Amino acid sequence: MDARSYLFVPGDRPERFAKALGTGADAVVIDLEDAVVPAAKLAARDGLRRWLPTVDPARLIVRVNAVGTPWHLEDVEMVRASGVSVMMLPKSDSARQLAEVAARLPSTVRIVALIETVAGVVAMREIAGVPSVARLAFGTVDFCGDAGIEGLGAELDYVRSQMVIESRYAGLAAPIDGVTPELDHLERLTEHVAGARRFGFGGKLCIHPRQVEPVNRGFAPSEDERRWAARVLAACSEHPEGAFAVDGKLVDRPVIERAKKIAEFDTLIH
Structure with missing residues (x-):
């Protein structure tokens, strides 16, 4: 769990999966949640289920749909049967929720808990202490929407510090910072990576292949x-x-x- 770059790929775009693995991203996150509209979710899951046996899943993570959605349980079952060793859980809101999800998975499967709600921040210490949780990630955009915060910079300093502290307290790898939405502004990305690293983060979520190399470089020693x-x-x-x-x-x-x-x-x- 020492990856620096986590590249999201829409779960309904299987033609992009192999390309994402070729980008140099430390981890590729096949996203069945926000990147897939409701009408396409079943087909996306079925396509991913067929594709997974054709590749080495070592660098793959599956982001399932959140607890309580119509697709969550079958997403988790697909991960359980797939051989994928890391799953990302969006809207990670409580330790009980994480423990119940983990109970449906083999003990070898680790969970990246995506903290993107106020409830998740309040329960962060308990979430980080769940045995199957390997790393915390910050869903900055969704968190701002839930908390009513405008801005992804200094407005989130308190939460970033708390995430680093709770990760360290639980013995987890340094947490993963949220996305930089500006795809054509690599200078802004570089600034965000440098700031996250100063705070004690060890990686970052990426939404485009061009973000991978600056993220990898920014979290590596100069x-x-x-x-x-x-x-x-x-x-x-x-x-x-x-x-x-x-x-x-x-x-x-x-x-x-x-x-x-x-x-x-x-x-x-x-």
Whole structure:
């Protein structure tokens, strides 16, 4: 669950599935929910069921329809029988809801809990503690609609901080930030990725293939960071028991741990 880029693909566009897998996205999310109109949902599910046995599902995630919708239970049953190992649950509102969904799935299937309502934010600690939940994701646009908030930037800082804190408290991977709706504004995307990373997020939802590469790059250590980590770890080996400085700054245990994470990044992601 250390993916950086999560690329959504409409579940009723099977001709795009293989193309999405070829984009370099760390994970491809086949979306049976918002991207598919009600009249097409049954056909989308059936088409996905036929396609899944033809590919390696390792990088695939299925976003099912929300609990309480007419399509939810059969979506979950399709995932259960498919061999897909990760499912995304929209409108994740309570720990009980997540536990009931998890009970219908093999124990090996992990759930990305998409937090996109006020109820989900209020229950976030309990949701993050459900054993089958592997990561939290922020459905920013839907959350703003539910909360009556206008704007996807500083208006959501409180929720982003809470999501990072609760993920860390539950021992989950760093959470996944919401989409950047502007498809032709890669500078805005780059700004959003940098901001999410500063807050402690580890990935981002993508709605177009052109967003994948900037997201992957933005959540990876820069060359300057890699060189800094190498200097810290080299100095650490020379001073195994005492305090020392690198680039004129004191290095202590948290700094050393950060350097180790940067040095291990390529190994972890691949």
